[in-house]
Amino acid sequence: MDPLQEANGTFALNLLKILGEDSSKNVFLSPMSISSALAMVFMGAKGTTASQMAQALALDKCSGNGGGDVHQGFQSLLTEVNKTGTQYLLRTANRLFGDKTCDLLASFKDSCLKFYEAELEELDFQGATEESRQHINTWVAKKTEDKIKEVLSPGTVNSDTSLVLVNAIYFKGNWEKQFNKEHTREMPFKVSKNEEKPVQMMFKKSTFKMTYIGEIFTKILLLPYVSSELNMIIMLPDEHVELSTVEKEVTYEKFIEWTRLDKMDEEEVEVFLPKFKLEENYNMNDALYKLGMTDAFGGRADFSGMSSKQGLFLSKVVHKAFVEVNEEGTEAAAATAGMMTVRCMRFTPRFCADHPFLFFIHHVKTNGILFCGRFSSP
Amino acid sequence: MGRPPPCAIQPWILLLLFMGAWAGLTRAQGSKILEGRECIPHSQPWQAALFQGERLICGGVLVGDRWVLTAAHCKKQKYSVRLGDHSLQSRDQPEQEIQVAQSIQHPCYNNSNPEDHSHDIMLIRLQNSANLGDKVKPVQLANLCPKVGQKCIISGWGTVTSPQENFPNTLNCAEVKIYSQNKCERAYPGKITEGMVCAGSSNGADTCQGDSGGPLVCDGMLQGITSWGSDPCGKPEKPGVYTKICRYTTWIKKTMDNRD
Numbered sequence: 001m002d003p004l005q006e007a008n009g010t011f012a013l014n015l016l017k018i019l020g021e022d023s024s025k026n027v028f029l030s031p032m033s034i035s036s037a038l039a040m041v042f043m044g045a046k047g048t049t050a051s052q053m054a055q056a057l058a059l060d061k062c063s064g065n066g067g068g069d070v071h072q073g074f075q076s077l078l079t080e081v082n083k084t085g086t087q088y089l090l091r092t093a094n095r096l097f098g099d100k101t102c103d104l105l106a107s108f109k110d111s112c113l114k115f116y117e118a119e120l121e122e123l124d125f126q127g128a129t130e131e132s133r134q135h136i137n138t139w140v141a142k143k144t145e146d147k148i149k150e151v152l153s154p155g156t157v158n159s160d161t162s163l164v165l166v167n168a169i170y171f172k173g174n175w176e177k178q179f180n181k182e183h184t185r186e187m188p189f190k191v192s193k194n195e196e197k198p199v200q201m202m203f204k205k206s207t208f209k210m211t212y213i214g215e216i217f218t219k220i221l222l223l224p225y226v227s228s229e230l231n232m233i234i235m236l237p238d239e240h241v242e243l244s245t246v247e248k249e250v251t252y253e254k255f256i257e258w259t260r261l262d263k264m265d266e267e268e269v270e271v272f273l274p275k276f277k278l279e280e281n282y283n284m285n286d287a288l289y290k291l292g293m294t295d296a297f298g299g300r301a302d303f304s305g306m307s308s309k310q311g312l313f314l315s316k317v318v319h320k321a322f323v324e325v326n327e328e329g330t331e332a333a334a335a336t337a338g339m340m341t342v343r344c345m346r347f348t349p350r351f352c353a354d355h356p357f358l359f360f361i362h363h364v365k366t367n368g369i370l371f372c373g374r375f376s377s378p
Numbered sequence: 379m380g381r382p383p384p385c386a387i388q389p390w391i392l393l394l395l396f397m398g399a400w401a402g403l404t405r406a407q408g409s410k411i412l413e414g415r416e417c418i419p420h421s422q423p424w425q426a427a428l429f430q431g432e433r434l435i436c437g438g439v440l441v442g443d444r445w446v447l448t449a450a451h452c453k454k455q456k457y458s459v460r461l462g463d464h465s466l467q468s469r470d471q472p473e474q475e476i477q478v479a480q481s482i483q484h485p486c487y488n489n490s491n492p493e494d495h496s497h498d499i500m501l502i503r504l505q506n507s508a509n510l511g512d513k514v515k516p517v518q519l520a521n522l523c524p525k526v527g528q529k530c531i532i533s534g535w536g537t538v539t540s541p542q543e544n545f546p547n548t549l550n551c552a553e554v555k556i557y558s559q560n561k562c563e564r565a566y567p568g569k570i571t572e573g574m575v576c577a578g579s580s581n582g583a584d585t586c587q588g589d590s591g592g593p594l595v596c597d598g599m600l601q602g603i604t605s606w607g608s609d610p611c612g613k614p615e616k617p618g619v620y621t622k623i624c625r626y627t628t629w630i631k632k633t634m635d636n637r638d
Binding site for chain 2: 183185187203205270272339340341342343344345346347
């Protein structure tokens with residue numbers, strides 16, 4: 001197993017659990033994007049701050065002294081995920097903004113550019129707080145083709161702000177097997193035992209990989225995106241099973257075991273999937289704090305690998321992720337033409353995502369979790 | 379076979395009462411509801427259901443005390459026939475379940491090509507005779523072919539929505555009209571034989587998955603056996619296709635006589 005991928009996977013699932021503590025809320029994030037941004041900061045950390053960050057990011061097992069292996073690993077990973085010519089739309093805005101008094105080291109800036117394709121930028125948080133906030137928002141909007149407009153809401157930076165790590169990402173993929181828009185219709189989504197909300201439900205009957213994990217009473221379906229570069233993996237518990245009990249059981253090792261392609265049967269399935277957009281905004285400070293990364297946010301922070309100036313600390317880590325799930329795919333228009341069939345009973349397994357489910361967008365080549373989320377409510 | 383979800387019944391009734399153009403409205407709304415309703419219990423006393431264990435696989439039609447007619451594509455290794463049923467969930471008085479002794483597909487039915495729907499007709503010989511009464515009664519076979527525009531009744535326990543499937547507990551009925559052979563041919567170019575007849579409705583009333591083998595009854599005579607159609611069902615321009623009974627009455631009678 002790739003140690004970096006294991007680290008990223010563990011981090012992903014840890015974050016999903018923390019950010020998803022309120023089971024009524026939808027969740028969507030890009031753990032790979034967050035971990036790569038934080039790994040960049042980690043490159044400038046020393047001492048206890050560094051060891052805490054390694055722990056939070058689950059990087060302890062990857063050459064624990066914070067050596068080059070980690071950063072070279074991220075370099076390869078990001079190159080693969082972000083390469084041009086892919087069939088999916090991925091727009092990221094990843095940057096560390098420091099107050100102009102930080103005096104960031106040239107060597108640190110060079111390393112960020114080399115390993116993380118990220119530039120650093122110095123702003124005047126002290127003297128021009130609001131202008132700095134707007135500058136960051138404008139930059140993010142531009143980088144994400146106006147998909148993400150206000151990554152920093154008013155009041156999120158102030159004159160004491162030192163370092164702000166901004167990570168915003170927009171994703172839109174086309175299905176290898178598109179859904180027929182004509183089949184999309186309103187259906188009730190069972191938010192809880194007592195509550196239903198209407199949702200636009202897409203429908204597709206086709207051959208997909210699906211399996212059932214008795215251990216967690218959960219069906220797992222794999223929906224390929226174009227050219228099978230990415231897959232959406234959906235974990236749907238049985239009707240009577242609370243999704244939160246499933247979430248507790250998911251570890252990286254189990255996730256890998258349950259989603260092994262060679263263990264999943266390929267069969268004709270009737271898929272019902274909600275059409276949705278999720279735009280989730282996270283102040284990551286609390287979550288990272290819970291994962292053990294405490295010194296980085298306060299007076300005891302040691303970022304001497306980043307700047308010779310004392311007293312530098314991470315003020316804010318912001319993550320915003322946006323996803324669109326709709327019918328679009330690459331099947332020829334002719335595929336929407338009606339079929340002809342006999343009218344006996346079909347015994348087609350059904351995957352009906354009309355109650356809360358987890359989903360992961362999996363990058364096939366790197367075997368990484370690009371995104372993960374939970375759809376709890378329309 | 380289909381009917382609107384319960385909450386939609388009243389609007390349709392209102393539309394029926396107040397608007398002559400309701401068919402157009404249905405098309406404009408893109409409704410795929412299969413436009414049926416629950417049958418009056420036991421009003422189709424020839425209706426049979428084919429079961430594999432506890433699973434419905436097809437409909438059928440009682441044509442003699444030991445004989446059920448159905449679609450050839452409904453053949454299974456081991457299955458049973460339920461007669462006199464209305465609600466599949468409850469076991470009521472007239473209901474009978476009889477094992478299949480023999481399945482006789484039409485000799486020209488092409489078992490190996492699922493794309494060929496020709497001669498999609500089969501006789502089932504029951505292991506013992508059904509107890510006939512006013513709720514379990516054979517239907518009369520048509521001796522004349524159906525007329526274009528003739529009104530007929532279709533029935534079954536198949537899904538009431540398409541492509542999403544929702545199976546009713548009770549037998550559902552709908553009214554359809556016989557389409558001309560030319561209109562049928564235009565709907566399914568190159569697929570229609572002389573042994574097939576199309577029936578549909580401008581409101582989208584149609585048979586669907588689970589209804590195969592069930593009856594198309596016109597003026598009390600069996601004119602068709604539910605066979606195939608468009609997927610999803612319920613498109614007025616793509617009517618249901620039925621095996622045309624008037625083309626097969628000789629084979630049916632001869633087969634029944636030879637094995638009684």
